[in-house]
Amino acid sequence: LVQGALEKLVPLAPDSWIPGGKPDPLIARKHGLIGKPVSRLDGTLKVTGAAAFAAEHRFDDMVYAALAYATIPRGRIAAIDTHSAEATPGVVLVMTHLNAPRMAPPPVFGSSPTAVGPADLPILQDDRIHWNGQPVACVLAETQEQADHAAALIDVIYDVEPSTTDLAGAKANGIEPGLFMGQPLLNEIGDAEGALAVAPHRVDQTYRTPRHNHNPIEPHAATLAWVGDTLVIHDASQMVTQQAQTMADVFGLDTDQVRLTSPYVGGGFGSKGLWDHQVIAAAAAKLSGRPVRIALSREGVYRIVGGRTLTEQRVAIGARADGRFDALIHTGLSVMTPHNNMPEPFILGTRAAYAAPNMLLKVDIARMNMLANTFMRAPGEAVGTFALESAIDELAVDLGIDPVELRIRNEPEKDPTSGLPFSSRHIVEAWRQGAERFGWQDRPTTPGSRQDGEWLVGMGCATGTYPYYRMPGAEARITLTRDGDDVRAKVEVAAAEMGMGTSTTTAIVAAERLGLPLDRVEVGYGDSAIPGAIMAGGSQQTAAIGAAVIAAQTELVGELLKLAGNDSPLAGLSADAVGCDAGGLASLDDPARRESYASILGRAQRDSVTVTKAGSTPFELMHWSMHSHSALFAEVRVNAVTGETRVTRFLGSFDCGRILNPKTATSQFRGGIIMGLGMALMEETLFDERNGRIMNPSLAEYHLPVHLDIPEIDVIWTDIPDPHAPMGAHGIGEIGITGVAAAVANAVYNATGSRVRELPITLDKLI
Ligand code: MOS
Numbered sequence: 001l002v003q004g005a006l007e008k009l010v011p012l013a014p015d016s017w018i019p020g021g022k023p024d025p026l027i028a029r030k031h032g033l034i035g036k037p038v039s040r041l042d043g044t045l046k047v048t049g050a051a052a053f054a055a056e057h058r059f060d061d062m063v064y065a066a067l068a069y070a071t072i073p074r075g076r077i078a079a080i081d082t083h084s085a086e087a088t089p090g091v092v093l094v095m096t097h098l099n100a101p102r103m104a105p106p107p108v109f110g111s112s113p114t115a116v117g118p119a120d121l122p123i124l125q126d127d128r129i130h131w132n133g134q135p136v137a138c139v140l141a142e143t144q145e146q147a148d149h150a151a152a153l154i155d156v157i158y159d160v161e162p163s164t165t166d167l168a169g170a171k172a173n174g175i176e177p178g179l180f181m182g183q184p185l186l187n188e189i190g191d192a193e194g195a196l197a198v199a200p201h202r203v204d205q206t207y208r209t210p211r212h213n214h215n216p217i218e219p220h221a222a223t224l225a226w227v228g229d230t231l232v233i234h235d236a237s238q239m240v241t242q243q244a245q246t247m248a249d250v251f252g253l254d255t256d257q258v259r260l261t262s263p264y265v266g267g268g269f270g271s272k273g274l275w276d277h278q279v280i281a282a283a284a285a286k287l288s289g290r291p292v293r294i295a296l297s298r299e300g301v302y303r304i305v306g307g308r309t310l311t312e313q314r315v316a317i318g319a320r321a322d323g324r325f326d327a328l329i330h331t332g333l334s335v336m337t338p339h340n341n342m343p344e345p346f347i348l349g350t351r352a353a354y355a356a357p358n359m360l361l362k363v364d365i366a367r368m369n370m371l372a373n374t375f376m377r378a379p380g381e382a383v384g385t386f387a388l389e390s391a392i393d394e395l396a397v398d399l400g401i402d403p404v405e406l407r408i409r410n411e412p413e414k415d416p417t418s419g420l421p422f423s424s425r426h427i428v429e430a431w432r433q434g435a436e437r438f439g440w441q442d443r444p445t446t447p448g449s450r451q452d453g454e455w456l457v458g459m460g461c462a463t464g465t466y467p468y469y470r471m472p473g474a475e476a477r478i479t480l481t482r483d484g485d486d487v488r489a490k491v492e493v494a495a496a497e498m499g500m501g502t503s504t505t506t507a508i509v510a511a512e513r514l515g516l517p518l519d520r521v522e523v524g525y526g527d528s529a530i531p532g533a534i535m536a537g538g539s540q541q542t543a544a545i546g547a548a549v550i551a552a553q554t555e556l557v558g559e560l561l562k563l564a565g566n567d568s569p570l571a572g573l574s575a576d577a578v579g580c581d582a583g584g585l586a587s588l589d590d591p592a593r594r595e596s597y598a599s600i601l602g603r604a605q606r607d608s609v610t611v612t613k614a615g616s617t618p619f620e621l622m623h624w625s626m627h628s629h630s631a632l633f634a635e636v637r638v639n640a641v642t643g644e645t646r647v648t649r650f651l652g653s654f655d656c657g658r659i660l661n662p663k664t665a666t667s668q669f670r671g672g673i674i675m676g677l678g679m680a681l682m683e684e685t686l687f688d689e690r691n692g693r694i695m696n697p698s699l700a701e702y703h704l705p706v707h708l709d710i711p712e713i714d715v716i717w718t719d720i721p722d723p724h725a726p727m728g729a730h731g732i733g734e735i736g737i738t739g740v741a742a743a744v745a746n747a748v749y750n751a752t753g754s755r756v757r758e759l760p761i762t763l764d765k766l767i
Contacts, residue, residue: 033512034727035719037663041504041523042264042497051264055221057234059291062223063092065281066147067296068137068154069303070129073369073692074163077127077136081155085139088153090146093288095138100124101283103250106274109374110181110341113473114245114533116274118306119339119372123250123279129158130339131371132165132692133303138280140288144295163369165692167310170335170366178334178363180345180380187351187417190358192316195327199318203394206332207315207387208758209344211685212308212376213694215704216498218266219301222278225291230257231282237262237526238272238496238536244528246274247282263526268498268536269675270375276304302697307685309335309373311344311383315391318358323399323406328356330388333364340372346384349465349738352422352625353388355412370692375537377675378734381466382741386679386759389462389742393749397447403461403746404431404440404631415625423624424722424730426655427463430631433716434653435461438633448753455637455646458751464739468626468657468722468730469540470618475532476548477524477612478510478556480597487583487597489514491552492524493545496536500671500733501664506545508661509727513553515580531612539628539731542660546726547615553580555613560585560597563604569593620724628656628735632673632743638751643763645748647677651714656735658721658728665732669715672736678705679737680744682760 045051082094103125106117121130124138137154141147164170178185196202224233231251237243237260244260247253265272281294296304311334318327330350334343347361376382396403408428414421435441443459444450450457477492491510497503503523511521524530534544558575565571570578570585570593578585584596601609620626635649652669659665682703686695696702721728741759748766749755756765 033508033518034658034660035662038504038508038518038661039663040501041507046264053218053264053266054223054234054236054262055293055295057223059223059225062291062293063140063142063288064144064147065284065292065294066139066151067135067277067280067300068151070132070134070136070156072129072158072160073132073165075129075161076159077129077156078159079157080136082137084153085150088146088150090142091139091150092142092290093140093284094150095124095284095287096136097124097126099287101286103279103283104252106246106250106279108341114242116239116242116246118273118275118374119337121339123276124283131337131369133371133694135276135280135304138284140284140290140292163692164367165369166689167335170368173367175333175364175366178343178345178365179341180343185343185345185347185363187347187359187361189417192327192329192358192360195358196316196318196329199326200321201319201395201399202316203391203398204316205391205394205757207313207390209311209383209386210759211310211687212679212683213302213685213702214269214271214305214307214376215699215702216267216269216271219296219298220272220275220277220305221295222281223293224282224285226285230259233258233260233278235260235262235278236265236272238265238268238498240496240526241494241528241533242535243274247278250279251282258528260528261526262496265496265498269377270379270537271305271307272498298699299697302694304371306372306374308376308379308383309344311346313346313384313387315387317391317395319395319399321399323401323409325354325356325410327358328354329360330384331360331362333366335366335368337370337372338367342374344383345380346387347380348467349381349384350388351417352415352627353463353465354410355416359416377672378466378738381464381734381738382676382679385462385464385739386741386745389739390745390757393460393746394755404435407431407463418625420623420625423620423626423724424657424720425627425629426718426720427629427631429718430629430653430655434631434633434651437714437716438651440633444750447750451640454640456640456751457635457637458747458749459633459635460743460746460748460750462632462739462742462746464630464632464735465627466539466735466738468543468628468725469538470543470547470621471534471538471540472618473533474544474548474615475612476552477531477610478552479608479610480556480601481608482598482601485598488520488522489516490522490524491549492530493534493548494530494532495525495534495541495545497526498536500668501661502536502541504664505542505661506549509546510549513549513580515582515584532614539733539735542729542731543726544615546729548613550726551613551615552611555611557585559609559611560600563606563609564595564600567603568595568600570595624724626722626725626730628654628730628732630654630735630739632739634743634747636744636747636751638748638766643766645681645761645766647744648711650711652736654715654717654735655720656717656732657725657730659717659719660727660729666715668732669736670713672734673713673740674705674710676737676740677710677744679759680741680761684760
């Protein structure tokens with residue numbers, strides 16, 4: 001347990017307070033676990049198959065569910081024939097709107113802190129059809145194959161009603177101002193159109209991004225049972241507590257009557273939340289009296305799990321000859337359904353990206369009859385940066401200025417839309433270090449000028465920003481347990497782990513704060529019975545957990561000092577003069593005054609001590625403009641004969657505060673970049689505008705990158721702590737994808753001289 005002497009904690013500068021809270025002393029620590037590469041603690045369980053995912057849980061007497069999906073975009077069920085399905089061997093129940101239990105519609109995302117319904121539509125409660133793919137029936141059977149077969153035998157006769165499933169029709173029906181989490185998607189500073197009109201240099205272009213579907217390697221699934229009046233759900237969830245609460249709302253239960261666990265999730269990216277399948281499975285379990293496993297097929301995921309909606313974006317920049325922006329306009333349209341509240345907020349990243357005295361940023365909405373769209377990794381920023389960063393590249397070409405230099409010339413001194421100072425922004429360092437390492441100075445300055453056999457070679461760059469968030473409501477519970485001289489800690493947080501390393505990073509942060517080795521710390525998470533509420537979303541979870549662990553550890557010090565009493569070497573010290581170190585408490589001023597946890601607990605005749613504490617209010621968000629940043633470099637080869645594009649090199653240079661675990665962080669950055677490369681070159685949901693049907697609901701037809709498509713991806717970071725964030729760290733879950741598509745598009749332009757303004761950059765657009 002001996003880990004060396006307590007380091008003297010360096011006081012922070014007066015301007016680096018977290019208003020309303022204390023600055024985090026860990027920021028000043030130079031050695032220890034934070035910043036050391038640690039492998040995922042659940043890695044062995046996963047690769048040996050010992051980690052039980054949602055569809056691997058089993059209840060006695062369990063049945064399997066299959067769904068039947070509507071084939072029209074809007075109308076009514078005139079008749080539904082379930083006789084053949086019911087007569088199929090093994091079938092236990094066929095549930096439709098005619099016999100489903102009565103349930104409330106799920107409260108829609110954003111309507112309360114815990115509401116996570118994708119739409120406010122009732123589920124299997126009436127004969128109405130709202131989208132092509134909506135579940136119309138659920139079959140329960142003794143085996144999955146029997147259920148699938150029976151579901152295919154259900155016959156539905158529809159009364160088709162008029163619908164809007166094409167973009168032109170949606171626009172003709174009228175557009176409305178976009179809202180994101182209740183806030184207008186509109187920023188207006190000065191007279192942007194006027195400044196654009198008189199600017200000596202201008203770009204003014206339209207960029208388009210398609211629908212994208214979620215394709216986590218683990219399709220959505222849940223295994224659930226009613227145990228008395230309690231609903232027990234093993235789910236695949238990135239919003240565990242919130243989903244349990246929303247299920248309670250749907251079934252009219254108290255919060256503690258739903259117990260939802262989700263320790264292992266095979267990817268989420270925004271999609272692992274509440275969709276119709278969990279509600280239908282719970283209803284069918286209630287009706288049949290049997291536990292239910294529902295595992296969506298890959299097609300099922302496309303039918304009922306929403307993805308990223310389409311955008312049409314205008315970016316116009318007016319600039320002086322030296323490249324400085326006078327006007328920045330980023331406007332356009334996103335499409336959503338009449339029943340959800342998730343437009344693609346593509347201007348979010350533009351708000352704090354560049355200085356311009358005149359700005360107009362605006363998202364309008366058109367409505368279409370389709371599946372509710374949802375969050376998908378960097379909702380807004382991922383596609384917004386494609387438009388913005390492509391336009392900046394176009395301007396750089398027009399001005400004859402290096403695109404890296406053009407971006408640096410337009411660095412804002414403070415947040416241009418909020419007026420707040422930046423808490424920590426070292427993007428210029430990220431650009432300089434990245435450019436040097438990538439060999440940016442060797443890029444062809446004339447587009448289409450470098451060729452290697454059939455291949456045209458080019459380089460491109462782009463920047464990304466993603467906001468730092470920290471949702472309130474996070475709590476941590478710490479239990480110290482003594483067994484002789486051996487002391488262990490259990491740290492519980494109501495957080496979710498989609499596979500990105502949260503549980504490992506939580507263990508690192510807790511071990512560092514408690515002065516315990518990593519193998520003496522156990523993390524509990526992914527369980528709605530744990531107090532507090534955190535979710536894996538908005539790249540905010542790590543900061544939220546960190547703040548909660550800091551608060552709980554501070555509380556623990558106070559509790560232990562009370563237990564230590566007057567016979568301790570620490571007697572008389574106040575809690576804020578004491579820290580955790582080397583398996584015990586130590587005076588911050590005099591590290592020789594110390595006592596081990598085992599000694600304190602032993603003298604107090606205690607086997608354990610437990611504290612629970614909520615993290616500080618995220619006041620930092622009111623005082624600072626806080627973001628993660630990236631500088632991205634791509635090298636591509638475009639085949640001059642076939643138009644095929646290959647990414648041959650990629651470098652991400654990040655500025656995201658302190659990096660807590662370099663190993664899992666590298667994976668997060670690389671994973672985000674890979675997703676961005678798919679967005680750049682392949683991903684597209686093909687939506688039949690005649691009837692609203694998704695036409696490519698499979699991995700055979702919806703193209704994602706495979707190993708052969710991905711080059712070695714180089715990742716570096718500034719590692720400069722943000723003094724205003726807990727642990728000095730920013731979220732890194734979504735910055736990785738942001739800007740990647742633009743870096744590729746700009747490299748394609750550099751290679752070929754062809755500017756592609758519509759994703760994905762498929763070969764037909766280059767020939
Ligand atoms: Mo993310 S789109 O906040 O999982």
